[in-house]
Amino acid sequence: MTVRSLRAAGVLSLLILATRAEAIPAFARKYGTSCSACHVAWPILNPQGQLFRDNGYQFGLGKDDPVTVSNAYVPFAVRTTAAYQGTRTTHQASDGDPVTTRTGGVPSPGLDILTAGTIARDVSFLVVVAGFTPDEPGGVESGWARLSNLGGTSWLNVKAGKLELDQPASSHRPVTMTAGYAVYGAHPDGSAVAFDLGENQVGVELDGHSARSTTRYAIALVSANGDPGSSGVWSSPLVYGHVQQAFELGNPVLPWVRVGALAALGWLPTEFATDAGEPIPGTGRAHKRYARVGGELSGMLGYPSTPFLFTAAYLYGREDAALGGGTEANGFQGGFVEVNWVPFSDVAYNATPWLLFGRYDFVRYKTGPGNVDGVTGGARRYLAMGPRASLAIHAEVHADRTRQAGAPSPSSGTNLDVESQTLMLGLDFAY
Amino acid sequence: MTSHRLLAVSALATLALALAAPAARATPADPEAARRGAKAYGRYCISCHGTAGDGRGPTAEWIDPRPRNFTSGTFKFRSTPSGELPTDEDLLRTITRGLNHTGMPHWRALTGREQRDLVQYVKTLAPRFASEPQGKPISIPKPPAFTTELVAKGHEVWNKMQCASCHGDTGKGDGSSAPTLRDDWGYAIAPRDFTSGPLKVGDRPEDLYQAFQTGLNGSPMPSFAESITPEESWALVAYVRSLRKD
Numbered sequence: 001m002t003v004r005s006l007r008a009a010g011v012l013s014l015l016i017l018a019t020r021a022e023a024i025p026a027f028a029r030k031y032g033t034s035c036s037a038c039h040v041a042w043p044i045l046n047p048q049g050q051l052f053r054d055n056g057y058q059f060g061l062g063k064d065d066p067v068t069v070s071n072a073y074v075p076f077a078v079r080t081t082a083a084y085q086g087t088r089t090t091h092q093a094s095d096g097d098p099v100t101t102r103t104g105g106v107p108s109p110g111l112d113i114l115t116a117g118t119i120a121r122d123v124s125f126l127v128v129v130a131g132f133t134p135d136e137p138g139g140v141e142s143g144w145a146r147l148s149n150l151g152g153t154s155w156l157n158v159k160a161g162k163l164e165l166d167q168p169a170s171s172h173r174p175v176t177m178t179a180g181y182a183v184y185g186a187h188p189d190g191s192a193v194a195f196d197l198g199e200n201q202v203g204v205e206l207d208g209h210s211a212r213s214t215t216r217y218a219i220a221l222v223s224a225n226g227d228p229g230s231s232g233v234w235s236s237p238l239v240y241g242h243v244q245q246a247f248e249l250g251n252p253v254l255p256w257v258r259v260g261a262l263a264a265l266g267w268l269p270t271e272f273a274t275d276a277g278e279p280i281p282g283t284g285r286a287h288k289r290y291a292r293v294g295g296e297l298s299g300m301l302g303y304p305s306t307p308f309l310f311t312a313a314y315l316y317g318r319e320d321a322a323l324g325g326g327t328e329a330n331g332f333q334g335g336f337v338e339v340n341w342v343p344f345s346d347v348a349y350n351a352t353p354w355l356l357f358g359r360y361d362f363v364r365y366k367t368g369p370g371n372v373d374g375v376t377g378g379a380r381r382y383l384a385m386g387p388r389a390s391l392a393i394h395a396e397v398h399a400d401r402t403r404q405a406g407a408p409s410p411s412s413g414t415n416l417d418v419e420s421q422t423l424m425l426g427l428d429f430a431y
Numbered sequence: 432m433t434s435h436r437l438l439a440v441s442a443l444a445t446l447a448l449a450l451a452a453p454a455a456r457a458t459p460a461d462p463e464a465a466r467r468g469a470k471a472y473g474r475y476c477i478s479c480h481g482t483a484g485d486g487r488g489p490t491a492e493w494i495d496p497r498p499r500n501f502t503s504g505t506f507k508f509r510s511t512p513s514g515e516l517p518t519d520e521d522l523l524r525t526i527t528r529g530l531n532h533t534g535m536p537h538w539r540a541l542t543g544r545e546q547r548d549l550v551q552y553v554k555t556l557a558p559r560f561a562s563e564p565q566g567k568p569i570s571i572p573k574p575p576a577f578t579t580e581l582v583a584k585g586h587e588v589w590n591k592m593q594c595a596s597c598h599g600d601t602g603k604g605d606g607s608s609a610p611t612l613r614d615d616w617g618y619a620i621a622p623r624d625f626t627s628g629p630l631k632v633g634d635r636p637e638d639l640y641q642a643f644q645t646g647l648n649g650s651p652m653p654s655f656a657e658s659i660t661p662e663e664s665w666a667l668v669a670y671v672r673s674l675r676k677d
Contacts, residue, residue, distance in 0.1 A: 032490040032534045034478035047540040048475070059536040061529045062628055068532075212539050248542050255542055304542045305471040347473040348482055349489055387478055387490045 023173075023430050024114050026077040027057065028387040030069055034349075035385040040309060041342050041355040042390060042430065043173040047246075047256075047304075051213040056124035056148030056157065057117050064118045075117045081177065082109040083394065083426020091406030091416040098407035098416060106426075108133040112141075122148040142172070142200055155208035162202050166218035166242040168260055168296035168313040171198030175340060175357045176376045178398040178422045182361040183315045183334035189368030190324045193268055193290050194226020195238060197315075201225055203238075214246040229281030230269040236284075238266035244296075256307075257299035262315075264292040270322050288320035294335070306344040306353075312337045326367075334363035334372070355380040355392075361400070369415060374400030380428070389431040398422040455564035458519075460554035468552030471545045479534060484556030486616075494534040497618055504559030505615060505649040508632040511566025513646040513654035516557075518565050522550045530631040569644050572661050574636050577669040585670025588663045592655060597622040602674035615649040622652075625674040639668045 023042035035042045038049030058064040086104035110133045116126040124146045132138040144161030184198035203222025220240040227236030244260035269284025294315035300307035318331040338359040345351040358377040378396030399421045406416040479498040481488040486500035509517035529537030554560040599605040602625035614620045643664050646654030
């Protein structure tokens, strides 16, 4: 398989595989709140949920410590999704001319197990074992411990383990299930870099926030995923930073906006000692740099409790020429615009709110194929948003085009564009 | 002075008095803000406080202490005299700061508009706000230095007011009356353990002073406003704070 076809497969898998999302009903059971206390509509956090998370899963009112909780409380949550998914993909290689594939059915429902909370005051943790299916064992998606409020200030918190980098929009908490954020995992054609901003990374994070989490920052030093292993006191280093500032405008139409900026700088080795021709991890040297910089704007339209949320993010990436096998540094730019709307339903506990959502993703490379345009849209109807469990009917459609990522044209020999459409309809359950 | 002139003067005097000291009026909820606040209530409050605001939401059974029943207009944590309605600021304070050791979190991450709208919606759930004036905050004098002498004086006040019968000799909340205490709704209620942690409403000396002066409506904790002087109240604050062991 060529590098190009590998990339195309990667893009497609990103778009087709269901994205797991984090929501932890165990917290609702612990505190007696409903999902909507912390989620606009799970799994999307509202500002209250963001503050709770930023504070190390604590409200700080004497009810966080496990000894204050009923013995019957078990800090575990599970989530599963059972859905029909149908996909059509064009211009796939075959022994003959390029073909269009059509698949459909109910994939084996996966199961995620989540446990999180506080061990003691200002000591918290999260472990997510995700992806259990009848055919596959699960893997540890997240696993970290955090010391919060060091020195008595919310501006100093340290987290270590396998963690999600602080992002403009969480790749582990999106509402879309057929497509991830394309720009997070973008790489120029032939790139040796496998770093994916949306994938959890192993390392340490220093973060902080203001009393209401209107100002937030996170600085992380991680070993970038997909790095073959460089030599040094910190293997495969990547430094990442993200800041956000929210503004409460008091305007009935636009009551709240948030701006943010991020940057990442990584070093990838290009030379190794080898064993049977394979690189030996921990021997990489002759590092070359790759970088990401970006910004974001998000906000609420209408009343904040039942908002129309929007997020727009832009990311620019640049990678050293040596990392792509070319003579010039290559790069890309991309981003997404995402909207989520929760119309007001009723002042009733058993209200069954709707969530309507949509997103446009794009990636443009400086040179080479692989430019992506994708749109995703759908609706969720929450049949329950209670303090014990939650259930939603989820319907979603996705379509994208990846330029020159398909099989060669029989007539011209140039690689054809790949178009993909996905339909999903199912139940999303969290307990 | 003729009887007619006397009557006229009396009437004028009565009118003048009425104009000089107008009776406090009810301040019902702002309907527009309350309409918005209903949306916030439906998302954040309803599972505990219930659709009708009667403190009987689906999770109420599992929350100790139970969520506040708004419908009677009886609120524990107020700056107003015993028995009176709280101010809007009192309600806002509970929303934005939460209540320690309870299931009521702080909602400080909500926008200011949502917080204020919630106050107005909560007022619609208690008919008293439409017919009675809200109370005026008591004045809290500047606290004195908490000296050993003041603590000793506070111990005398503690004994005078028989605080130990509920809160126990050491303030641990294990007084002889403690097992018998009920709130206005008939639910068992535990006296505060002064040896550990802050009050539900806060950890400032002023929070204790206010509780002594206003009492906690709906609970067996009375107001001492008619029983002890402000000086004695501060002495009691000093003594109660000296009971903290953490």
